[in-house]
Amino acid sequence: MGYVGLPLALRFAEVGYPVIGFDIDPAKVEVLNAGRTYIGHISSESVSVARTRGFQASSDFSRAADVDGLIICVPTPLSAQREPDLSFVLGTMESLAPHLRPGQVISLESTTYPGTTEEELKPRIESRGLAVGRDIFLCFSPEREDPGNSRYAIKSIPKICGGTTAACLEVGLALYGQVIDTLVPVSSTRVAEMTKLLENIHRAVNVGLVNEMKIICDRMDIDIHEVIRGAATKPFGFVPYWPGPGLGGHCIPIDPFYLAWKARKYGVHARFIELAGEVNRAMPAWVVGKVVEALAGRSKAISGSRCLVLGIAYKKNVADMRESPAVELMELLVAQGAKVEYSDPHVPVFPRIRGHHFDLRSVELTPANIAAYDFLLLATNHDAFDYDEIQRHARLVVDTRGVYAGSSPNVVSA
Ligand SMILES: NC(=O)c1ccc[n+]([C@@H]2O[C@H](COP(=O)([O-])OP(=O)(O)OC[C@H]3O[C@@H](n4cnc5c(N)ncnc54)[C@H](O)[C@@H]3O)[C@@H](O)[C@H]2O)c1
Numbered sequence: 074m075g076y077v078g079l080p081l082a083l084r085f086a087e088v089g090y091p092v093i094g095f096d097i098d099p100a101k102v103e104v105l106n107a108g109r110t111y112i113g114h115i116s117s118e119s120v121s122v123a124r125t126r127g128f129q130a131s132s133d134f135s136r137a138a139d140v141d142g143l144i145i146c147v148p149t150p151l152s153a154q155r156e157p158d159l160s161f162v163l164g165t166m167e168s169l170a171p172h173l174r175p176g177q178v179i180s181l182e183s184t185t186y187p188g189t190t191e192e193e194l195k196p197r198i199e200s201r202g203l204a205v206g207r208d209i210f211l212c213f214s215p216e217r218e219d220p221g222n223s224r225y226a227i228k229s230i231p232k233i234c235g236g237t238t239a240a241c242l243e244v245g246l247a248l249y250g251q252v253i254d255t256l257v258p259v260s261s262t263r264v265a266e267m268t269k270l271l272e273n274i275h276r277a278v279n280v281g282l283v284n285e286m287k288i289i290c291d292r293m294d295i296d297i298h299e300v301i302r303g304a305a306t307k308p309f310g311f312v313p314y315w316p317g318p319g320l321g322g323h324c325i326p327i328d329p330f331y332l333a334w335k336a337r338k339y340g341v342h343a344r345f346i347e348l349a350g351e352v353n354r355a356m357p358a359w360v361v362g363k364v365v366e367a368l369a370g371r372s373k374a375i376s377g378s379r380c381l382v383l384g385i386a387y388k389k390n391v392a393d394m395r396e397s398p399a400v401e402l403m404e405l406l407v408a409q410g411a412k413v414e415y416s417d418p419h420v421p422v423f424p425r426i427r428g429h430h431f432d433l434r435s436v437e438l439t440p441a442n443i444a445a446y447d448f449l450l451l452a453t454n455h456d457a458f459d460y461d462e463i464q465r466h467a468r469l470v471v472d473t474r475g476v477y478a479g480s481s482p483n484v485v486s487a
Pocket of ligand 1: 074075076077078095096097098101146147148149161164165168182183184185215216217218219220323324
Protein backbone atom coordinates (compact mmCIF):
# COMPACT_ATOMS: atom_id res chain seq x y z
CA MET A 74 0.00 0.00 0.00
CA GLY A 75 2.75 2.42 -0.94
CA TYR A 76 3.02 5.07 -3.61
CA VAL A 77 2.48 2.43 -6.31
CA GLY A 78 0.17 -0.09 -4.65
CA LEU A 79 -2.38 2.27 -3.09
CA PRO A 80 -3.41 4.12 -6.27
CA LEU A 81 -3.62 0.81 -8.13
CA ALA A 82 -5.81 -0.69 -5.41
CA LEU A 83 -8.06 2.37 -5.54
CA ARG A 84 -8.32 2.06 -9.32
CA PHE A 85 -9.43 -1.60 -9.10
CA ALA A 86 -11.95 -0.57 -6.43
CA GLU A 87 -13.18 2.23 -8.70
CA VAL A 88 -14.16 -0.20 -11.45
CA GLY A 89 -15.96 -2.42 -8.95
CA TYR A 90 -13.51 -5.01 -7.62
CA PRO A 91 -13.42 -5.81 -3.91
CA VAL A 92 -9.75 -5.18 -3.14
CA ILE A 93 -7.62 -6.14 -0.14
CA GLY A 94 -4.61 -3.88 0.30
CA PHE A 95 -1.93 -5.86 2.10
CA ASP A 96 0.82 -4.10 4.03
CA ILE A 97 3.14 -5.08 6.84
CA ASP A 98 2.93 -1.54 8.25
CA PRO A 99 0.03 -1.52 10.77
CA ALA A 100 -0.10 2.30 10.78
CA LYS A 101 -0.93 2.36 7.04
CA VAL A 102 -3.51 -0.39 7.44
CA GLU A 103 -5.21 1.59 10.21
CA VAL A 104 -5.23 4.90 8.33
CA LEU A 105 -6.60 3.31 5.14
CA ASN A 106 -9.28 1.35 6.98
CA ALA A 107 -10.35 4.62 8.61
CA GLY A 108 -10.98 5.91 5.08
CA ARG A 109 -8.07 8.31 5.11
CA THR A 110 -4.94 8.82 3.02
CA TYR A 111 -1.32 9.15 4.14
CA ILE A 112 0.06 10.25 0.75
CA GLY A 113 -0.12 13.95 -0.13
CA HIS A 114 -1.37 13.63 -3.71
CA ILE A 115 -4.00 10.94 -2.96
CA SER A 116 -7.19 12.31 -1.40
CA SER A 117 -8.83 10.87 1.69
CA GLU A 118 -12.08 11.07 -0.25
CA SER A 119 -10.78 8.59 -2.84
CA VAL A 120 -9.89 6.17 0.00
CA SER A 121 -13.23 6.59 1.79
CA VAL A 122 -15.17 6.12 -1.48
CA ALA A 123 -13.14 2.94 -2.14
CA ARG A 124 -13.97 1.75 1.39
CA THR A 125 -17.69 1.97 0.57
CA ARG A 126 -16.97 -0.17 -2.50
CA GLY A 127 -15.35 -3.00 -0.57
CA PHE A 128 -11.71 -1.84 -0.38
CA GLN A 129 -10.00 -2.79 2.86
CA ALA A 130 -6.43 -2.91 4.11
CA SER A 131 -4.98 -5.86 5.99
CA SER A 132 -1.78 -7.31 7.42
CA ASP A 133 -3.26 -10.79 7.50
CA PHE A 134 -1.59 -12.59 4.61
CA SER A 135 -3.72 -15.71 5.02
CA ARG A 136 -6.39 -13.69 3.23
CA ALA A 137 -4.30 -13.95 0.08
CA ALA A 138 -6.13 -17.25 -0.47
CA ASP A 139 -9.38 -15.27 -0.94
CA VAL A 140 -8.23 -13.25 -3.94
CA ASP A 141 -7.82 -14.10 -7.63
CA GLY A 142 -5.07 -11.59 -8.43
CA LEU A 143 -2.01 -10.74 -6.34
CA ILE A 144 -0.05 -7.64 -7.37
CA ILE A 145 3.26 -7.05 -5.60
CA CYS A 146 4.35 -3.40 -5.27
CA VAL A 147 6.97 -3.48 -2.51
CA PRO A 148 10.22 -1.49 -2.28
CA THR A 149 13.35 -2.52 -4.19
CA PRO A 150 16.09 -0.39 -2.61
CA LEU A 151 19.86 -0.72 -2.76
CA SER A 152 21.84 -2.26 0.10
CA ALA A 153 24.58 -0.35 1.92
CA GLN A 154 26.97 -1.83 -0.67
CA ARG A 155 24.74 -0.36 -3.44
CA GLU A 156 23.60 -3.79 -4.56
CA PRO A 157 19.98 -4.88 -5.19
CA ASP A 158 18.10 -5.54 -1.96
CA LEU A 159 15.32 -7.94 -2.89
CA SER A 160 14.44 -8.67 0.74
CA PHE A 161 11.02 -6.98 0.47
CA VAL A 162 10.08 -8.85 -2.71
CA LEU A 163 11.27 -12.17 -1.30
CA GLY A 164 9.67 -11.45 2.10
CA THR A 165 6.35 -10.81 0.39
CA MET A 166 6.66 -13.99 -1.62
CA GLU A 167 7.40 -15.99 1.55
CA SER A 168 4.31 -14.48 3.21
CA LEU A 169 2.10 -15.28 0.23
CA ALA A 170 3.45 -18.73 -0.66
CA PRO A 171 1.53 -20.77 1.96
CA HIS A 172 -1.75 -19.21 0.79
CA LEU A 173 -1.43 -19.63 -2.95
CA ARG A 174 -3.97 -21.77 -4.75
CA PRO A 175 -4.54 -22.80 -8.36
CA GLY A 176 -6.20 -20.20 -10.56
CA GLN A 177 -4.43 -17.14 -9.16
CA VAL A 178 -2.42 -14.60 -11.11
CA ILE A 179 0.65 -13.01 -9.51
CA SER A 180 2.12 -9.84 -10.97
CA LEU A 181 5.30 -8.17 -9.78
CA GLU A 182 5.38 -4.39 -10.27
CA SER A 183 8.49 -3.49 -8.26
CA THR A 184 11.32 -2.23 -10.44
CA THR A 185 14.08 -4.83 -10.56
CA TYR A 186 16.79 -6.41 -12.72
CA PRO A 187 15.89 -8.67 -15.65
CA GLY A 188 15.47 -12.24 -14.45
CA THR A 189 13.99 -11.52 -11.01
CA THR A 190 10.54 -12.92 -11.82
CA GLU A 191 11.89 -16.10 -13.39
CA GLU A 192 14.84 -16.65 -11.06
CA GLU A 193 13.35 -15.61 -7.72
CA LEU A 194 9.55 -15.81 -7.84
CA LYS A 195 8.91 -18.77 -10.13
CA PRO A 196 10.92 -21.33 -8.09
CA ARG A 197 9.25 -20.16 -4.86
CA ILE A 198 5.82 -20.73 -6.40
CA GLU A 199 6.79 -24.08 -7.91
CA SER A 200 8.24 -25.27 -4.60
CA ARG A 201 4.63 -25.25 -3.35
CA GLY A 202 3.78 -27.81 -6.03
CA LEU A 203 2.04 -25.27 -8.27
CA ALA A 204 2.98 -25.19 -11.95
CA VAL A 205 3.50 -21.70 -13.36
CA GLY A 206 1.53 -21.30 -16.58
CA ARG A 207 -0.96 -24.00 -15.59
CA ASP A 208 -1.91 -23.52 -11.91
CA ILE A 209 -0.54 -20.04 -11.25
CA PHE A 210 -0.08 -17.30 -13.83
CA LEU A 211 3.03 -15.18 -13.30
CA CYS A 212 3.72 -11.75 -14.84
CA PHE A 213 5.96 -8.73 -14.53
CA SER A 214 4.23 -5.42 -15.21
CA PRO A 215 6.20 -2.34 -14.19
CA GLU A 216 4.56 0.69 -12.68
CA ARG A 217 4.86 4.01 -14.48
CA GLU A 218 4.13 7.02 -12.37
CA ASP A 219 5.06 10.67 -12.38
CA PRO A 220 4.23 11.93 -8.89
CA GLY A 221 2.64 15.37 -8.98
CA ASN A 222 1.76 15.14 -12.69
CA SER A 223 -2.01 15.53 -12.89
CA ARG A 224 -2.12 15.12 -16.69
CA TYR A 225 -1.96 11.32 -16.44
CA ALA A 226 -3.99 8.93 -14.31
CA ILE A 227 -3.21 5.23 -13.89
CA LYS A 228 -5.94 4.43 -16.40
CA SER A 229 -4.41 6.48 -19.20
CA ILE A 230 -0.75 5.49 -18.81
CA PRO A 231 0.04 2.60 -21.21
CA LYS A 232 1.19 -0.43 -19.23
CA ILE A 233 3.87 -2.97 -20.19
CA CYS A 234 3.15 -6.60 -19.31
CA GLY A 235 5.26 -9.73 -19.80
CA GLY A 236 4.35 -13.27 -18.76
CA THR A 237 6.36 -16.38 -17.92
CA THR A 238 4.31 -18.33 -20.50
CA ALA A 239 1.82 -17.29 -23.18
CA ALA A 240 -0.99 -18.28 -20.81
CA CYS A 241 0.53 -16.13 -18.03
CA LEU A 242 0.59 -13.13 -20.37
CA GLU A 243 -2.99 -13.73 -21.45
CA VAL A 244 -4.19 -13.79 -17.84
CA GLY A 245 -2.05 -10.76 -16.94
CA LEU A 246 -3.58 -8.77 -19.82
CA ALA A 247 -7.05 -9.83 -18.73
CA LEU A 248 -6.30 -8.57 -15.20
CA TYR A 249 -4.88 -5.18 -16.14
CA GLY A 250 -7.33 -4.74 -19.02
CA GLN A 251 -10.01 -4.14 -16.36
CA VAL A 252 -8.36 -0.92 -15.20
CA ILE A 253 -5.91 0.33 -17.86
CA ASP A 254 -6.87 1.68 -21.31
CA THR A 255 -3.76 0.63 -23.24
CA LEU A 256 -1.73 -2.49 -22.54
CA VAL A 257 1.61 -3.19 -24.17
CA PRO A 258 2.32 -6.93 -24.17
CA VAL A 259 5.97 -7.95 -24.45
CA SER A 260 7.43 -11.39 -25.09
CA SER A 261 8.77 -12.20 -21.60
CA THR A 262 9.03 -11.00 -18.02
CA ARG A 263 12.73 -10.24 -18.67
CA VAL A 264 11.83 -7.87 -21.52
CA ALA A 265 9.27 -6.17 -19.26
CA GLU A 266 11.83 -5.83 -16.46
CA MET A 267 14.46 -4.42 -18.85
CA THR A 268 11.95 -2.01 -20.45
CA LYS A 269 11.30 -0.35 -17.10
CA LEU A 270 15.03 -0.09 -16.42
CA LEU A 271 15.70 1.45 -19.83
CA GLU A 272 13.09 4.13 -19.11
CA ASN A 273 14.71 5.06 -15.81
CA ILE A 274 18.30 4.74 -17.03
CA HIS A 275 17.41 7.01 -19.96
CA ARG A 276 16.40 9.68 -17.44
CA ALA A 277 19.37 9.15 -15.12
CA VAL A 278 21.88 9.37 -17.99
CA ASN A 279 20.28 12.44 -19.57
CA VAL A 280 20.00 14.23 -16.24
CA GLY A 281 23.69 13.40 -15.68
CA LEU A 282 24.46 14.91 -19.09
CA VAL A 283 22.65 18.20 -18.42
CA ASN A 284 24.19 18.39 -14.94
CA GLU A 285 27.63 18.12 -16.53
CA MET A 286 26.60 20.71 -19.15
CA LYS A 287 25.50 22.98 -16.29
CA ILE A 288 28.97 22.83 -14.73
CA ILE A 289 30.61 23.60 -18.09
CA CYS A 290 28.17 26.44 -18.79
CA ASP A 291 28.77 27.87 -15.33
CA ARG A 292 32.52 28.06 -15.99
CA MET A 293 31.84 29.69 -19.37
CA ASP A 294 29.27 32.10 -17.94
CA ILE A 295 26.46 30.74 -20.09
CA ASP A 296 22.94 30.15 -18.74
CA ILE A 297 22.29 26.41 -19.17
CA HIS A 298 18.53 26.91 -18.84
CA GLU A 299 18.49 29.39 -21.70
CA VAL A 300 20.53 26.90 -23.75
CA ILE A 301 18.11 24.04 -23.06
CA ARG A 302 15.08 26.21 -23.78
CA GLY A 303 16.70 27.16 -27.09
CA ALA A 304 17.55 23.56 -28.02
CA ALA A 305 14.03 22.45 -27.10
CA THR A 306 12.61 24.53 -29.96
CA LYS A 307 14.06 21.92 -32.33
CA PRO A 308 10.99 19.96 -33.40
CA PHE A 309 12.79 16.62 -33.71
CA GLY A 310 15.70 14.72 -32.21
CA PHE A 311 16.01 16.67 -28.96
CA VAL A 312 14.31 16.02 -25.62
CA PRO A 313 14.80 18.61 -22.87
CA TYR A 314 16.06 17.46 -19.45
CA TRP A 315 16.69 19.97 -16.70
CA PRO A 316 19.68 20.16 -14.38
CA GLY A 317 19.26 20.38 -10.64
CA PRO A 318 21.03 19.94 -7.31
CA GLY A 319 21.24 16.15 -7.72
CA LEU A 320 18.95 13.18 -8.29
CA GLY A 321 16.04 12.38 -6.03
CA GLY A 322 13.07 10.09 -5.61
CA HIS A 323 12.74 6.39 -5.10
CA CYS A 324 13.48 5.39 -8.71
CA ILE A 325 16.05 7.30 -10.75
CA PRO A 326 18.94 7.33 -8.23
CA ILE A 327 18.46 3.62 -7.49
CA ASP A 328 17.06 1.55 -10.34
CA PRO A 329 19.96 1.95 -12.82
CA PHE A 330 22.25 0.19 -10.34
CA TYR A 331 20.01 -2.88 -10.41
CA LEU A 332 21.04 -3.29 -14.02
CA ALA A 333 24.69 -2.35 -13.43
CA TRP A 334 24.83 -5.13 -10.82
CA LYS A 335 23.20 -7.72 -13.08
CA ALA A 336 25.32 -6.66 -16.08
CA ARG A 337 28.47 -7.38 -14.03
CA LYS A 338 27.28 -10.99 -13.69
CA TYR A 339 27.40 -11.10 -17.49
CA GLY A 340 30.88 -9.59 -17.56
CA VAL A 341 29.68 -6.17 -18.77
CA HIS A 342 30.60 -2.91 -17.06
CA ALA A 343 27.64 -0.49 -17.43
CA ARG A 344 29.75 2.60 -18.08
CA PHE A 345 27.00 5.12 -18.87
CA ILE A 346 25.08 4.14 -15.74
CA GLU A 347 28.14 4.43 -13.48
CA LEU A 348 29.28 7.71 -15.04
CA ALA A 349 25.84 9.32 -14.80
CA GLY A 350 25.69 8.16 -11.17
CA GLU A 351 29.06 9.72 -10.49
CA VAL A 352 28.09 13.08 -12.06
CA ASN A 353 24.67 13.17 -10.39
CA ARG A 354 25.96 12.18 -6.96
CA ALA A 355 28.58 14.94 -7.10
CA MET A 356 25.99 17.70 -7.67
CA PRO A 357 25.13 18.56 -4.03
CA ALA A 358 28.83 19.12 -3.25
CA TRP A 359 29.18 21.26 -6.39
CA VAL A 360 26.17 23.37 -5.34
CA VAL A 361 27.64 23.88 -1.87
CA GLY A 362 30.90 24.95 -3.54
CA LYS A 363 28.91 27.61 -5.42
CA VAL A 364 27.33 28.75 -2.14
CA VAL A 365 30.77 29.13 -0.53
CA GLU A 366 31.96 31.11 -3.57
CA ALA A 367 28.89 33.38 -3.56
CA LEU A 368 29.28 34.12 0.15
CA ALA A 369 33.02 34.74 -0.24
CA GLY A 370 32.18 37.26 -2.98
CA ARG A 371 30.20 39.12 -0.30
CA SER A 372 33.02 38.82 2.23
CA LYS A 373 31.07 36.25 4.22
CA ALA A 374 32.18 32.85 5.43
CA ILE A 375 29.91 29.82 5.21
CA SER A 376 30.78 28.95 8.78
CA GLY A 377 28.35 30.74 11.08
CA SER A 378 26.11 31.85 8.19
CA ARG A 379 22.33 31.46 8.40
CA CYS A 380 20.77 29.50 5.56
CA LEU A 381 17.18 28.77 4.56
CA VAL A 382 16.73 25.90 2.10
CA LEU A 383 13.67 26.46 -0.09
CA GLY A 384 11.95 23.20 -1.03
CA ILE A 385 13.23 19.97 0.47
CA ALA A 386 10.98 17.45 -1.32
CA TYR A 387 12.82 15.73 -4.15
CA LYS A 388 10.77 17.40 -6.90
CA LYS A 389 8.37 20.27 -7.32
CA ASN A 390 4.82 20.20 -5.95
CA VAL A 391 5.12 16.90 -4.07
CA ALA A 392 5.78 16.01 -0.42
CA ASP A 393 7.97 12.99 -1.23
CA MET A 394 11.35 13.25 0.52
CA ARG A 395 12.82 9.94 -0.63
CA GLU A 396 16.46 10.31 -1.71
CA SER A 397 15.92 14.08 -1.85
CA PRO A 398 19.19 15.86 -2.65
CA ALA A 399 18.08 18.68 -0.33
CA VAL A 400 18.89 16.45 2.64
CA GLU A 401 22.48 16.02 1.51
CA LEU A 402 22.71 19.75 0.77
CA MET A 403 21.58 20.50 4.32
CA GLU A 404 24.08 18.05 5.78
CA LEU A 405 26.94 19.45 3.70
CA LEU A 406 26.06 23.00 4.76
CA VAL A 407 25.90 22.00 8.43
CA ALA A 408 29.27 20.24 8.05
CA GLN A 409 30.68 23.58 6.86
CA GLY A 410 29.33 25.33 9.93
CA ALA A 411 26.19 26.93 8.47
CA LYS A 412 23.02 27.17 10.58
CA VAL A 413 20.40 25.55 8.36
CA GLU A 414 16.62 25.79 8.36
CA TYR A 415 14.13 25.08 5.60
CA SER A 416 10.83 26.18 4.12
CA ASP A 417 8.63 23.75 2.23
CA PRO A 418 4.85 24.16 2.01
CA HIS A 419 4.53 20.43 1.28
CA VAL A 420 6.70 19.25 4.18
CA PRO A 421 5.57 21.01 7.39
CA VAL A 422 7.84 18.91 9.64
CA PHE A 423 11.18 17.38 8.68
CA PRO A 424 10.32 13.67 8.45
CA ARG A 425 12.13 10.78 10.05
CA ILE A 426 14.59 9.43 7.47
CA ARG A 427 16.92 6.59 8.36
CA GLY A 428 20.47 7.86 8.86
CA HIS A 429 19.49 11.57 8.74
CA HIS A 430 18.29 13.79 11.52
CA PHE A 431 16.98 17.35 11.49
CA ASP A 432 14.70 18.50 14.27
CA LEU A 433 13.10 21.19 12.14
CA ARG A 434 9.74 22.58 11.03
CA SER A 435 9.07 24.53 7.84
CA VAL A 436 9.73 28.26 8.28
CA GLU A 437 6.98 30.59 7.07
CA LEU A 438 8.11 32.82 4.18
CA THR A 439 7.26 36.27 5.53
CA PRO A 440 9.30 39.26 4.25
CA ALA A 441 11.01 39.52 7.66
CA ASN A 442 11.92 35.83 7.69
CA ILE A 443 13.23 35.95 4.13
CA ALA A 444 15.44 38.92 4.99
CA ALA A 445 16.78 37.28 8.15
CA TYR A 446 19.00 34.72 6.39
CA ASP A 447 22.43 35.25 4.88
CA PHE A 448 21.27 33.20 1.91
CA LEU A 449 18.33 31.20 0.63
CA LEU A 450 19.20 28.02 -1.24
CA LEU A 451 16.49 27.20 -3.76
CA ALA A 452 16.63 23.40 -3.93
CA THR A 453 13.12 22.54 -5.17
CA ASN A 454 11.04 24.92 -7.28
CA HIS A 455 7.54 24.40 -5.85
CA ASP A 456 4.84 26.47 -7.59
CA ALA A 457 3.57 27.58 -4.17
CA PHE A 458 6.59 29.83 -3.57
CA ASP A 459 6.21 33.54 -4.32
CA TYR A 460 9.47 33.97 -6.24
CA ASP A 461 9.13 37.74 -6.73
CA GLU A 462 8.67 38.28 -3.02
CA ILE A 463 11.61 36.01 -2.23
CA GLN A 464 13.87 37.97 -4.58
CA ARG A 465 12.64 41.31 -3.23
CA HIS A 466 13.51 40.54 0.39
CA ALA A 467 16.39 38.04 0.25
CA ARG A 468 19.97 39.12 0.81
CA LEU A 469 21.13 36.33 -1.51
CA VAL A 470 19.35 33.53 -3.39
CA VAL A 471 21.35 30.56 -4.68
CA ASP A 472 19.14 29.09 -7.41
CA THR A 473 19.71 25.44 -8.39
CA ARG A 474 16.62 25.26 -10.62
CA GLY A 475 16.92 28.12 -13.07
CA VAL A 476 13.86 29.89 -11.69
CA TYR A 477 15.44 33.34 -11.88
CA ALA A 478 16.31 33.99 -15.49
CA GLY A 479 18.71 36.83 -16.23
CA SER A 480 21.22 38.41 -13.91
CA SER A 481 20.21 40.05 -10.68
CA PRO A 482 22.59 41.29 -7.97
CA ASN A 483 21.13 39.08 -5.24
CA VAL A 484 20.72 35.85 -7.30
CA VAL A 485 23.43 33.33 -8.08
CA SER A 486 22.83 30.21 -10.22
CA ALA A 487 24.17 26.90 -8.98
N1 LIG B 1 6.96 5.73 -6.39
C1 LIG B 1 7.03 5.71 -7.70
O1 LIG B 1 6.79 6.72 -8.36
C2 LIG B 1 7.39 4.43 -8.47
C3 LIG B 1 7.19 4.43 -9.86
C4 LIG B 1 7.47 3.28 -10.57
C5 LIG B 1 7.97 2.17 -9.91
N2 LIG B 1 8.18 2.18 -8.57
C6 LIG B 1 8.66 0.95 -7.97
O2 LIG B 1 7.57 0.32 -7.30
C7 LIG B 1 8.04 -0.32 -6.13
C8 LIG B 1 7.30 0.19 -4.90
O3 LIG B 1 7.59 1.56 -4.76
P1 LIG B 1 6.73 2.52 -3.86
O4 LIG B 1 7.14 3.90 -4.23
O5 LIG B 1 5.28 2.18 -3.94
O6 LIG B 1 7.29 2.12 -2.41
P2 LIG B 1 6.66 2.48 -0.97
O7 LIG B 1 7.75 2.40 0.00
O8 LIG B 1 5.82 3.71 -1.07
O9 LIG B 1 5.62 1.31 -0.71
C9 LIG B 1 5.96 0.01 -0.47
C10 LIG B 1 4.99 -0.55 0.57
O10 LIG B 1 5.27 -1.94 0.73
C11 LIG B 1 5.10 -2.25 2.08
N3 LIG B 1 5.79 -3.52 2.33
C12 LIG B 1 7.10 -3.74 2.55
N4 LIG B 1 7.32 -5.06 2.69
C13 LIG B 1 6.13 -5.68 2.55
C14 LIG B 1 5.72 -7.03 2.58
N5 LIG B 1 6.58 -8.03 2.82
N6 LIG B 1 4.42 -7.28 2.37
C15 LIG B 1 3.53 -6.29 2.16
N7 LIG B 1 3.86 -4.99 2.11
C16 LIG B 1 5.15 -4.69 2.31
C17 LIG B 1 5.67 -1.06 2.82
O11 LIG B 1 5.19 -0.99 4.15
C18 LIG B 1 5.14 0.09 1.94
O12 LIG B 1 3.88 0.53 2.38
C19 LIG B 1 9.55 -0.12 -6.09
O13 LIG B 1 10.17 -1.19 -6.74
C20 LIG B 1 9.72 1.13 -6.92
O14 LIG B 1 11.01 1.19 -7.51
C21 LIG B 1 7.88 3.30 -7.84
